Amino acid sequence: MPYLSAEDKQSFKENGYLIRHDLLNHEHIQAASDAIWAGLDADRTDPATWIGAGPRVPVPGSHAAIRGTVMDSPVFAAAEELVGKDRLNPGGPGPHLVFPTGEHDWAPASGGHLDGYYTPTNGVPEGTVGLFHVGVTIYVEDIEPRGGGFTVWPGSHRQAANYFRDHSFLSINGGSSRDVFDLPEQVEVTGPAGTVCFWHGQTVHSGSKNCARNIRMALIARLARKDLNDIRFETPDDMWTYWEGIQ
Amino acid sequence: MAGHVMAGNLTMNCVLSAAAEPELELAALLAAAQQDEFGAIELFRHRTSSCVVRDNLSVRDIRNALAASQVKLAAYEIRPLTGRKADSDERNLPYNLRQLEWDTHLGRALGIQTISVRSGTTSSQEQAQEARADLVEGLGQLVERIPDVTFAVGPAVDSVLQTAADFDELLSGIDGVGVILDVAPLRAAAVDLAAFARDWAQQVSLVRLDDGDVPVDEIADALTAADFNGPIVLESRDADLRQRVQTRFG
Numbered sequence: 001m002p003y004l005s006a007e008d009k010q011s012f013k014e015n016g017y018l019i020r021h022d023l024l025n026h027e028h029i030q031a032a033s034d035a036i037w038a039g040l041d042a043d044r045t046d047p048a049t050w051i052g053a054g055p056r057v058p059v060p061g062s063h064a065a066i067r068g069t070v071m072d073s074p075v076f077a078a079a080e081e082l083v084g085k086d087r088l089n090p091g092g093p094g095p096h097l098v099f100p101t102g103e104h105d106w107a108p109a110s111g112g113h114l115d116g117y118y119t120p121t122n123g124v125p126e127g128t129v130g131l132f133h134v135g136v137t138i139y140v141e142d143i144e145p146r147g148g149g150f151t152v153w154p155g156s157h158r159q160a161a162n163y164f165r166d167h168s169f170l171s172i173n174g175g176s177s178r179d180v181f182d183l184p185e186q187v188e189v190t191g192p193a194g195t196v197c198f199w200h201g202q203t204v205h206s207g208s209k210n211c212a213r214n215i216r217m218a219l220i221a222r223l224a225r226k227d228l229n230d231i232r233f234e235t236p237d238d239m240w241t242y243w244e245g246i247q
Numbered sequence: 248m249a250g251h252v253m254a255g256n257l258t259m260n261c262v263l264s265a266a267a268e269p270e271l272e273l274a275a276l277l278a279a280a281q282q283d284e285f286g287a288i289e290l291f292r293h294r295t296s297s298c299v300v301r302d303n304l305s306v307r308d309i310r311n312a313l314a315a316s317q318v319k320l321a322a323y324e325i326r327p328l329t330g331r332k333a334d335s336d337e338r339n340l341p342y343n344l345r346q347l348e349w350d351t352h353l354g355r356a357l358g359i360q361t362i363s364v365r366s367g368t369t370s371s372q373e374q375a376q377e378a379r380a381d382l383v384e385g386l387g388q389l390v391e392r393i394p395d396v397t398f399a400v401g402p403a404v405d406s407v408l409q410t411a412a413d414f415d416e417l418l419s420g421i422d423g424v425g426v427i428l429d430v431a432p433l434r435a436a437a438v439d440l441a442a443f444a445r446d447w448a449q450q451v452s453l454v455r456l457d458d459g460d461v462p463v464d465e466i467a468d469a470l471t472a473a474d475f476n477g478p479i480v481l482e483s484r485d486a487d488l489r490q491r492v493q494t495r496f497g
Binding site: 126164230232 | 300301302303304305306307308326332333334342343345346348349350352353355356393
């Protein structure tokens with residue numbers, strides 16, 4: 001029984017992202033939330049201590065409860081329904097937290113980026129691009145509007161596919177796409193704990209300022225095809241050539 | 248491969264290096280190759296205007312340009328194996344190897360099966376010791392991780408791999424790695440080019456010749472005896488050099 005419908009796949013194909021709220025059960029969410037809280041310098045019962053708390057990565061992605069949100073749930077299988085069965089390398093997510101600022105002057109993200117690009121501090125080797133196929137963002141806390149939500153620019157994956165047919169993957173400095181793409185209105189992903197956003201690896205995205213009460217507790221996985229090294233420089237006319245579930 | 252001329256028991260693969268015209272972008276380099284009737288070129292990941300990562304060029308653009316010109320890509324050099332981060336000079340072999348793997352997969356996407364690489368330059372005795380260790384370890388890891396290509400390592404000025412003794416020390420114990428007989432840096436280190444050709448003929452994967460003092464006859468004899476059939480890359484458009492190479496190798 002597949003997890004994604006034809007409508008889900010069509011939505012992903014058109015917009016470059018897909019949101020589902022029913023793939024994780026309470027145990028998955030609770031275990032991941034507990035693991036994160038155990039590593040935070042904040043009182044779980046006192047929201048005042050959540051403002052500007054830390055650390056941003058309170059638990060490694062290798063923690064069983066964190067990895068389990070993708071690999072022990074239907075999430076990985078759903079991602080494979082997009083790319084093709086047995087096509088993706090297994091992989092768990094890592095925590096990406098945005099702490100409340102305590103401020104109220106929220107503003108939309110000023111510009112998005114593509115992942116995998118070198119900056120002097122992010123560990124990506126200079127002159128390389130860390131491509132992947134499916135991004136997965138999982139909320140393990142309720143995220144309301146203006147709460148630091150993961151933000152996407154719908155359709156930007158199609159612009160990227162067009163662009164890279166006649167440009168080097170390295171031509172976007174630091175992954176910053178502001179001057180490269182004609183970006184539409186952004187969408188801030190919100191939803192209850194357990195919300196899962198699948199996004200195309202070349203969808204422009206960003207974080208945003210957290211003016212809400214909750215810590216934005218997101219887990220983000222980047223899943224690549226097993227044959228990535230054989231196809232990482234391919235930019236076919238049909239951008240879905242390597243997405244057997246989408247064709 | 249284009250540019251082959253079978254003669255005797257040696258296959259002639261004369262290749263124009265982008266280093267011969269470092270200011271030319273890819274289209275102009277291909278035009279130069281056509282003009283000089285080269286069937287193949289050598290490109291670099293870096294250091295020439297025709298390098299393969301120009302902003303306005305995708306891999307498919309490069310493939311299309313090669314196909315349209317009917318000039319093959321016969322040789323490709325990736326960034327140097329330094330064992331260090333270029334932006335901070337910090338020793339970090341895994342970081343450098345990830346760069347070289349990326350460069351190598353780009354070469355694979357262009358259809359290249361022999362990947363050229365050099366050691367990085369060194370500025371101190373301590374760095375040189377680290378560079379030697381990283382060169383041996385790094386080559387070993389690359390060979391293991393990307394088994395469907397052959398890595399060929401060549402000399403570079405001011406690097407830990409320049410003299411005959413450097414080759415003896417560093418490469419004798421590594422299996423599955425080819426050698427680039429690159430006359431310019433070898434000559435700069437006062438290496439006996441004919442002797443080097445004889446000593447390493449069985450492992451030579453690629454030859455780079457310039458228009459300096461090159462013992463073409465002796466090199467050709469050594470490589471012929473070893474049944475060499477790799478690319479002979481010319482780093483000059485000098486007609487005399489081309490004629491000498493074609494006469495002796497062809």
